[in-house]
Amino acid sequence: MTTEKIVATLQLPDHFQGTAEQKKAVTALANARLPFEVEARWRTTKHPFTVDFVRVAQCPRVVPFASVRDKVEACKPGEILIGLDRQRKPFHGSFLADDPHWGFEVGSRRGKSTFLSLSAAQILHQDPAAEATGIDVKRESFKSLFGVPRFHLHNDPADIAAMWNGIRHVKKLMDRRCNERADDPTLEFPFHLLLIDELSQFSAQSMQLWRQIKEKGDPAHPPVWDDIAAIMWQGAAFRVHIVLAGQRIDHQITGGIGLITSLGFRGLAGFRRQNWMRLAGTFPVPRSRPERGRWIYSDGESETWVQNIWATDDEIKQWATTTSHDTATEAAVAGPTEGSGKWEPGTPAAEESTQRGAEWVTGNVDAAAYLGIHPETFRKRRQAHEIPNTQRSGRSPTWTTQSLDEWGAMWEQETSEQPAEVA
Structure with missing residues (x-):
């Protein structure tokens, strides 16, 4: 104990x-x-x-896909392993529960693309009949799923109408299933996941297109929101589910027709107080964490901090193109993509670098993220005790990961051994 x-x-x-x-x-x-x-x-x-x-207790700094692969494989269809919580226990999202549709407000460079792509890959892996549809106006989020069978991607920002048609196709699929269930109440269906990323931009471009083509007597909002609303209100019964993600999710951005309340499972990362109050609305408001992939999830009753799974594009694509009945081949080696050459806080490459003590972290913000503390806290601690062997890279300070680890361990020891009075 x-x-x-x-x-x-x-x-x-x-x-x-x-x-x-x-x-x-x-x-x-x-x-x-x-x-x-x-x-x-x-x-x-x-x-x-x-x-x-x-x-x-804090979540692990990184959760490589290879380290939880067996747990991902053990998920039942419709259940997704998201990551590990503060007790290092698996944290799942489930489309089988009472929260069939999900919404996430996530700042830039917080691991949103990996989360969305890996979620789709898990659904595709669990059932060879499952499908997923991706909507992405920035052509960034689903690169790891390019060319994957059963994944239908609409990502041309110059063709918003094609994205509407992709969503309409999912709505028609739901309608067909509704009719088939009426004829045979015993029918069960495979999962179909509709993922819409960069929601704010998609909403703005949809409104721009609608203003150009709408006629007298048409509703004020683009008709695509009626299709999305129908899926949110009826889709769960036919295993059709929606995941919305962006830097802002509110009433206006989602068409102004009351869709926010249908998002039962929600998550945030890189957020401010107003983001939290808009999407979660509970007190006290938690402080956002700087680590990439560190999200907080809310089901309306409780909140849980989680370090999301980190996976390479090759790992995601391989998982999406095999099924639970296939013999999986070895996953690609985790690490930076070819030619990137840049250390990313919270990646497996960074963890390996920590063990070798041979990699460098440049700048206060990245160093704070590496240590899992707020940048302002990092600055104050440096003022009290400078980090040994501090070097310069241009105008920015730079350190080896070994120096940061030793300095961080010193602070943890001091704070754990000396109880303090709170003023």
Whole structure:
């Protein structure tokens, strides 16, 4: 059994009642004052009332696909392994539950393309009859699925009408299944996943096209939103599901016809307070994490931090083109794509570099992401104790991963051994 180390203690006033709202407020205050996340351990049965704070366990820095491949294979059809939570336990999303449609507000360079492509690949892998449709106005999100059978991609930003037709095709598929079920109530169908990325841009370009072609008496919103609404309201019964992703998801962007409430499973990464309140709406508002692939998920009742699976394009394509009944070949070696030559925070290549101590991390932001702390916290700690062997790359400081690891370990030891009073 692991003994928790107290990192801070707060003495509470005698009139403290210990209601759920008060405890949330105190915990939020501690998390705002301390340079790391904490959980509270309350001592309010006798005076003096106190609360001890213990440091929250963090998700792994990276979850390579190869390390969880057996767990991905074990998923039942309609269930997706997303990553590992703070206890290193598998975290799943399921289209079999009461949340058949998903929505994600994710900032740039947070692993959104990998998440969407790997989600589609898992659905395709689970059932040779399953299909997926991808809508991408920036031609970036589904590169790993180019040419994959049963994946229907519409990604020409100059042809928004073709994207509408792709969505209409999914809606007609749902309608056919509805009619077939009416004739035979015992029918079961394979999954069909509709993924729409860069939702804000898709919405804006759809409105632009609609203004050009709409006639008198037509509705104010593009008709594509009626097709999306029909799928959201009826699709789950026929195993047709939608995943929406972008840097902003709100009432107006989704056609202004009340679709937000149909997104039962939601996630955020690289978010601000207003993003959280718009999509999750719970208190206290968590602080966004800097690590790439570190998302927080909400099902309306609880929130969970997760490090999403990281996979190469080759791994994703291979998984999508084989099924659970095939003998899978060895996955491609994880690492940067050819010619990139750039270290990415939170990638398997970075983890390997840590072990070798031979790679360099340049700039305060990337170094903070590598250590899993906020950039401002990193800056303050550097002011107190400079990192040994700091070098310069142009105007930016640069360090070996070994130097960062040793310096980070020093801070962790100091904060764990010296409990602090919260002012």
